[in-house]
Structures are given as C-alpha cells and as structure tokens.
Amino acid sequence: xxxxxxxxxxxxxxGFLRMIDQTKLPVELVxxxxxxxxxxxEAIKSLRVRGAPAIGVAAxxxxxxxxxxxxxxxxxxxxxxLDETTEYLAASRPTAVNLFWALERMKRTxxxxxxxxxxxxxxxxxxxxxxxxxxxxxxxxxxxxxxxxLLPDGCGxxxxxxxxxxxxxxxxxxxxxxxxxxxxxxxxxxxADETRPLLQGARLTTWELQQRGIDxxxxxxxMAAQVxxxxxxxxxxxxxxxxxxxxxxxxKIGTYGAALLAAAHNIPFYVAAPSSTFDLSISSGDDIPIxxxxxxxxxxxxxxxxxxxxxxVYNPAFDVTPAELISAIICEHGLIRPVNREMIAEMFKQxxxx
Numbered sequence: 631x632x633x634x635x636x637x638x639x640x641x642x643x644x645g646f647l648r649m650i651d652q653t654k655l656p657v658e659l660v661x662x663x664x665x666x667x668x669x670x671x672e673a674i675k676s677l678r679v680r681g682a683p684a685i686g687v688a689a690x691x692x693x694x695x696x697x698x699x700x701x702x703x704x705x706x707x708x709x710x711x712l713d714e715t716t717e718y719l720a721a722s723r724p725t726a727v728n729l730f731w732a733l734e735r736m737k738r739t740x741x742x743x744x745x746x747x748x749x750x751x752x753x754x755x756x757x758x759x760x761x762x763x764x765x766x767x768x769x770x771x772x773x774x775x776x777x778x779x780l781l782p783d784g785c786g787x788x789x790x791x792x793x794x795x796x797x798x799x800x801x802x803x804x805x806x807x808x809x810x811x812x813x814x815x816x817x818x819x820x821x822a823d824e825t826r827p828l829l830q831g832a833r834l835t836t837w838e839l840q841q842r843g844i845d846x847x848x849x850x851x852x853m854a855a856q857v858x859x860x861x862x863x864x865x866x867x868x869x870x871x872x873x874x875x876x877x878x879x880x881x882k883i884g885t886y887g888a889a890l891l892a893a894a895h896n897i898p899f900y901v902a903a904p905s906s907t908f909d910l911s912i913s914s915g916d917d918i919p920i921x922x923x924x925x926x927x928x929x930x931x932x933x934x935x936x937x938x939x940x941x942x943v944y945n946p947a948f949d950v951t952p953a954e955l956i957s958a959i960i961c962e963h964g965l966i967r968p969v970n971r972e973m974i975a976e977m978f979k980q981x982x983x984x
Contacts, residue, residue: 636796637684637687638763647688650679655834666698667693682872682907683803690759692719694759697711702748723921725918731906766799768962769905769962773801773806785819786864787821791831792805793805803870804867807867820846822836822839822849823851823854824851825851828931832848851887855891859895866900870903873907873959876974878953879915880949881949883947889952901956910978920948953969
C-alpha cells in the first residue's frame, strides 16, 4: 500500500492535522490540512474521515486544534475553551462511540492538570492524542493476528463498507483480519459489497485491497445472497461503530441484512472491532442512536439525480446486528464467543485487572 497515513499530526502544540480526504477516493488521493476544530468537525460530518477508530483519533487531535487559541489564556478561559471544543466535536456524528470515548479521554487528561501552566496542559493533550493514535495502531495489528486464524486457506470472504486502514490509524479492523491472513501465506478471495448509498466498499475497500495485492471482486449489495448460494463465500467479516453490552453491533447500513443472509446459508459472521468500540453503558442495540443522513445521498448520489423530485426518503446510516447472529467478535484481546453479555463482561474484567 502507498505510504500515506489516513491521518497524522504535523508539528508540535502549534501544529496541525493532515488527513486523506476519503470523499476523493478512489480517483484522487488528496490530503486535507485541518488547522482548526471547525475543519475537523466538517471532515467528520462529511465523511472526509470515517470509520469509528479514525473518527476517534481525529476528534482527539481536533481538541488540540480547538485549544490552540487559548494556550496563552488564564486557566478559567482555557478550560472553558476546552469544554466548548469537546462539546462541539461531539455533535459531529452520533453513532460511532469512539468519538465520545476519545473526547472523554482528552477531558480526563486535562482534568488531572488543574493548576498547571496552560502550555503544559496543551502539551499533555497533544501527547494523549498521540497515545490514542498509537494505541489504535497496536489494536488493529492485534485484531488482525487474532482473527486470521478464523479464515482457512482458500476462503472466500465477504465484507461490507470499509473497515480497513482508511477507517483506522493503520491496518483496519475487518480488513486487518484479511491482511493478516494473507500475510501468513493464505490465499483468499474477497467479495466487497459496494455499500449503498455512498459506496464505501466500491470506492475505499476495493482500493485498499488492490493496494495490497489481494484478489478482490466488487459486487452490488443485493448480489450477496446469490454469491453465498453459489458457495463462493465461507466467511463474512465486518467492522462496527458501537457494540452494546450484550454484543449487539451497529455498523454501516446493510450489515444486518448480510448477517441474516449468512445465517440462512450457515456461513460464520464475524465482527472485528477494538475494545474502545464497546459501549457497556448501553444494554442492547435498541439503545444505540442511529444517524439519519441527507436524503440527497439517495436521490442525488454523487451529483446525479436518480429519483423523482419530491419523493420521500429514509436514509439511516447504520443498522444493528443482534448478538445471536454474530459468530464471534474479534478484538485486540482475542475472540469473544459465544457473543453474549457474560462473555463480554468477562473479557473486560480480565483485561481491567491486568
């Protein structure tokens, strides 16, 4: 893959965030420089940066940008600006829990430094954002190692949306499993759903897979059942934007349908996500907020009108796959299976005690 990071910080406390503008892919590889929190907010909202882990990292750096104007202020106005920035960034998208997880980490870091010089607090916030970034890299690699064992040599794999390096800091979640299996010497054939209406699978996932030389076939979302019926697929691997305490997982719209199809064809369905994507405060998927997006994404996709004027549109960005349809959750700590409240709680208990 080309040596271009999804996003990275340039400079020190007075620096800026540079990211790939994913709305330009696969035709153009363009980088966007974010020099204020407003630009980061717009990038998250408009999907220039997307994928739960990458959104979390971008938000953490967005906090660093937001407080730059207050570094020389007194403590009260500095913390006021910090609160304004975190609240503002939290309003960019509602479903991916990593956004809120990262912002809370930044707030906790600052809360421990009351009484310190504001320049020192700003430096600590940048260090925390960089730590979140590096932790995501390590988690992605671990997810790949744990998940690769689930894919046999010669396996046909279906994936939905994009959960690769573009959605994270480095290696991806769902695609990390595929990358790691391929690097171990296994031969795979990946079927990528185009992922309507914004075509993240067509534009982004196939691009990443081609960059790494993995055999890839693009299919329309409504072709998955036929491809399964033809026994071309032996596993489904997807990412997640939020996982409830009982294992219900929110991911890009269409994921639930793919899980139902996999169950009907006795194909294992795996969710790959870091522990930061779990939201244990939410009991089940019924409580996960689902983002509603602009109807024009459906009626005027990529600038061309494909529906009559005035037609009603329902455009949820995500759906929720019930835990009972998930064969295993792959996280940086290993495999969670069966997927239920007790196994998830045990995983967090074991790792909190380490």
